[in-house]
Amino acid sequence: MGDVSHNKKVLVLLGSPRKKGNSAILAQEIVKGAESAGASCETLFIHKMNIKPCQSCYACQKEDSKGCAIDDDMQTVFPKLIASDTWVIASPVYWFNMSAQTKLWMDRCFALLAYRGNAFKKRIAIAMTYGDTDPFTSGCVNALRTFQDAFRYVGADIVGMVYGSALNSGDISQNTELLKAAEELGKKLAT
């Protein structure tokens, strides 16, 4: 019998307004590693998508729910989130936490809670950059803690985190050790 395992699907959610900024560069290294090991990757530039904040209508939590009631671009993101094996969350640190763009789509994942155990049987990789030199004083750890708490709550598995200091767009490219770690994390996502 042949190998019936399927190629892993990786969905990358870029949460910076800089399409080629530091967090996107880290995410790209993860993609490089994942694709080299056989995964198929799709990248979403969240900043350019029409994603509204959760309205707290609870329509997604009703027993006969058809999912999130808000008619915006999340309606195309939900099926991608569900279909992928792994989510790569890439975000800059903004005001001592994740970017608003990242928090927007994460809040909307409330609609996936109805599928808990299925929709959230995901592996998660995180890529973050910050201007400060330290992951604590930058606020990066606040975001990492939030991701840890949220994904523990829904039973998803954080496979790895790469994060580092870089202020101007592209600065992170000088941190070759971190780029290598991102590529290695990507390879893990393909298995």
Ligand SMILES: Cc1cc2nc3c(=O)[nH]c(=O)nc-3n(C[C@H](O)[C@H](O)[C@H](O)COP(=O)(O)O)c2cc1C
């Ligand atoms: C609105 C705004 C808020 C920021 N807040 C922080 C912060 O709280 N802590 C920090 O270390 N860096 C902060 N930064 C710097 C970014 O995190 C840093 O430049 C990061 O590498 C940007 O990633 P990107 O190129 O992917 O957008 C902030 C930058 C902006 C524009």
